Amino acid sequence: MRAYLDCYPCFLRQALEAARMAGADEQLQRRILGRVLEVMKGATLSATPPQISHQVHRIVRRETGVDDPYRAAKARSTEEALRLYPWMAQVVAAAHDRLDAAVRLSIAGNIIDLAANADYELRDEVTRVLQEPYGIDDGDAFRVALDGVEQVLYLADNAGETVFDRPLIETIDAPVIYAVKGHPTINDATIADARAAGVAEVAELISTGSDAPGTVLETCSERFRRTYGEADLIIAKGQANYETLSTEGPRVFFLLLTKCPVIARDLDAPHRSLILYQGRGDGGRRQEKEL
């Protein structure tokens, strides 16, 4: 999905939030915003939003000297989610349709996204999301794709949300490779964050090698790109993965909550709805060859 002009206010908002997370005073916040304004002036709208916010968060880290502004917030999110894990396991075990329950939990975990909304009451919100209708439900295609698949590549999103991915990983009847960021960016999960969430016990952890939000393939390691190119089925969590991979073809299934009206419009789905969306286009195979 390309960037829209509506994304511009959001880049500024994200820069401010990250700068404050890193402890920047108002003068430093101002300098950071000045740099971000320059990036925005030079940005091309054919870029995806994470390609632009990638630069934004690099500026924040460079100017503040804080390598992981969201470290404490990520640890809190993971702890909070871990407290809910026994309940999640019960929800899935008691469900008539275990796969659907696990998918819904995984999507509900997408609430833990400080980049979009700093306030949430986790358990209440999750319970609400579990009962809501899907905005897009490609569940039938997802079941067909999962049937007999040899391996699944699972693209992680935020720390804490990682815990909500575990029930789905445990429900899928195939080995899962769980890919996290190579370096901190916003509150996205790194290897350390995924380990703290217990994901290493149920999946093989790998790194994308990138510090961009979402999956900006040209910033990923060659090794990751090979894994990506060979994958038969990819589960991509969260808005940023949709923004970066939306045209990557039908082997990618996007699991997210539409927390941004621009993304909801791009998906032609209601704002704040559950999305299980099978990708369109053939970018996946094509792009891998080009890279």
Add this chain to the structure above:
Amino acid sequence: MRAYLDCYPCFLRQALEAARMAGADEQLQRRILGRVLEVMKGATLSATPPQISHQVHRIVRRETGVDDPYRAAKARSTEEALRLYPWMAQVVAAAHDRLDAAVRLSIAGNIIDLAANADYELRDEVTRVLQEPYGIDDGDAFRVALDGVEQVLYLADNAGETVFDRPLIETIDAPVIYAVKGHPTINDATIADARAAGVAEVAELISTGSDAPGTVLETCSERFRRTYGEADLIIAKGQANYETLSTEGPRVFFLLLTKCPVIARDLDAPHRSLILYQGRGDGGRRQEKEL
């Protein structure tokens, strides 16, 4: 109230909205945002937010060649509010405390503010606001100030909201001078908008001579500044008038809804609450001499 860095995303959002209101295509929207980014880079935070958005809306008008992007929206707001006027008159007539009812209606009219929120169900929202507690209630001081006053200067806000000002003007036991913008800016009322709302029947209409949101005194006509300087009691409607006149002293009473979290914080009041606030500082008298 000075500008905060949190205002920056909002300047961009306002520029985009106004550009679209003026019918700009994406290429022109982009050029406008580019100009606005430059203004923001050069802006000083000691300015009030309307001093900066003044430049933003000038850019939109100049680049689009559309002198009044909100003309149709303003006409719709006025018509919609006029349909509610008979009901408003009943609400005040039936009230135990007529002044309080009229003040609440006037504040409730502040919902018609497209710059802050494009979606609202007018009658429902107004009814809700009429029943809510005040976030700040300087009603006692307001009654004392009104008692025996010779004349009231009433600084208008948006078109449509003007209709909601009529019950208060009719309730106040003194002649009212109703000041509107000298030139269109956002959805702020001009002389024509105030006439369409029927305000000319209950108050003397004057123009500030300015095309800035709020009341940026240095951009107002000498004639308006004289009227302003001589006024014993000023009613200032809406957020932008608070932003520009918050330190103008106790003769200014601000009536608004806190629709912006930055303004709510500056007022030390809850977000989305009714405000009847007596100004602090002595800027009113002092500044008039300096001008």
